[in-house]
Amino acid sequence: MGLKRLSRLHVRxxxxxxxxxxxxxxxxxxxxxxxxxxWELDDSQAARLREYLLRGGFLMVDDxxxxxxxxxxxxxxxxxxxxxxxxxxxxxDAINHAVFDIEDRFQIPGIQFLYTGxxxxxxxxxxxxxxxxxxxxxxxxxxxxxxxxxxxxxxxDEPQYxxxxxxxxxRMTLNYIVYAMTH
Amino acid sequence: MKLPRRAIFILVxxxxxxxxxxxxxxxxxxxxxxxxxxxxxNPTERTEFVFARLxxxxxxxxxxxxxxxxxxxxxxxxxxxxx
Numbered sequence: 001m002g003l004k005r006l007s008r009l010h011v012r013x014x015x016x017x018x019x020x021x022x023x024x025x026x027x028x029x030x031x032x033x034x035x036x037x038x039w040e041l042d043d044s045q046a047a048r049l050r051e052y053l054l055r056g057g058f059l060m061v062d063d064x065x066x067x068x069x070x071x072x073x074x075x076x077x078x079x080x081x082x083x084x085x086x087x088x089x090x091x092x093d094a095i096n097h098a099v100f101d102i103e104d105r106f107q108i109p110g111i112q113f114l115y116t117g118x119x120x121x122x123x124x125x126x127x128x129x130x131x132x133x134x135x136x137x138x139x140x141x142x143x144x145x146x147x148x149x150x151x152x153x154x155x156x157d158e159p160q161y162x163x164x165x166x167x168x169x170x171r172m173t174l175n176y177i178v179y180a181m182t183h
Numbered sequence: 184m185k186l187p188r189r190a191i192f193i194l195v196x197x198x199x200x201x202x203x204x205x206x207x208x209x210x211x212x213x214x215x216x217x218x219x220x221x222x223x224x225n226p227t228e229r230t231e232f233v234f235a236r237l238x239x240x241x242x243x244x245x246x247x248x249x250x251x252x253x254x255x256x257x258x259x260x261x262x263x264x265x266x
Contacts, residue, residue, distance in 0.1 A: 001223050003234075010231035013223040019238045028235035040242035059237070072242055154220075177234075 002153045006170055009177065020045040025052055030180050034150050036061040037069020039076050046079035053080070053132075053140040058180035060173070062144040063110060063151065066122030070145060077141065081132055086143065089129045095139055098179040100171040105129050108165045110148030111155050120146060138183045142176050149173060 001013045015032070018025045020041070025031065025048070033039070041049065053059060064073055077086065089095060091103040107127035109119040124146035132141040152169030155161040186194075 012226070012228060012230040012233045014226035016233060016235045017238050018235045025235065025237075028233060030232075031235045031237050033237035033239065036239075038241045039239045041239060045239070177232075181232075 002156055002170065003173070003177075006156070007174055009174075020048045020052075026055070026057070029056065030058050030060070030177055032150070033059060033061045034063045036073045036076065037064030037066075038072065040072075041076045041079055043079065046076070050080045054134060058140060058142070058176070060142045060144070060176055063148040065120065065124035065146050065148075067124075068122070069124070073143075073145075077132065084132050086130050086132055086141075089131045089139070089142075093131075093139070094183065095131070095142065095175055095179040098175040098182070100175055102168075102172060102175060105172075106168070108144075108147040108149055108152050108169050110151035111158070111161060112151075114158075114160050139179065144172075 003009050003011050004013045016024075016028060018028060018031065021044075031052075049059070061073065064070070074086065096102050096105075105127065107119055110121070112121065113119055127147050128143070128145040130143040130145065131139040132143075133139050149169040149172060152161070152165045153173070156166045156170075
């Protein structure tokens with residue numbers, strides 16, 4: 001709904017929920033997964049996600065924090081791509097310039113900030129913007145570790161939630177979407 | 184055994200304070216407004232793009248009675264792909 005309101009993308013106001021067990025995932029070029037520090041993919045789901053991504057799909061993962069969440073996520077992605085590394089996205093990467101030029105990337109805390117006063121969760125003190133690329137250098141998985149862009153989208157109208165995090169989250173996401181649609 | 188008057192007074196006072204405190208407790212409210220987020224109007228309108236949210240099995244850390252994790256991520260709206 002935020003994308004529809006705040007951008008000129010002609011996008012449906014509500015996302016579809018799709019499962020890796022469902023072939024309909026191939027109908028959606030851009031998929032978002034939240035809290036992937038808790039996911040557990042079996043072999044068939046990992047194979048399905050690998051096929052989806054290699055056929056041109058794009059996955060953005062978000063809202064997982066600290067070393068334990070990272071370990072669980074990394075184990076899952078290693079099932080999907082045992083032979084592909086997770087790398088830090090360079091500032092100069094096209095995904096950081098698809099619409100907005102974004103190089104000063106900073107942590108985007110979730111709504112928990114309002115009642116804990118902490119910008120980080122668990123031991124996730126430093127934001128990491130990482131990706132997994134295919135053989136042609138196209139990013140297939142955009143990884144937002146130690147940040148919560150989803151909360152920043154969702155609480156755009158919450159007066160106490162800082163605008164700088166919401167506006168940055170939307171700008172980054174628009175970059176991710178336009179990149180995915182053009183690469 | 185006969186309780187001293189002072190002990191009875193403290194006991195009664197304790198009960199009154201306890202009952203009063205419990206009587207005015209408000210229900211614990213976790214700040215999770217997305218749970219009550221309304222579904223937007225016309226959520227299935229035809230548009231150029233439709234994006235998706237991935238549903239996946241969750242790992243069972245610590246275990247809840249040994250049951251395997253199979254949960255929708257908690258911030259998913261209350262609507263399924265088929266609806």
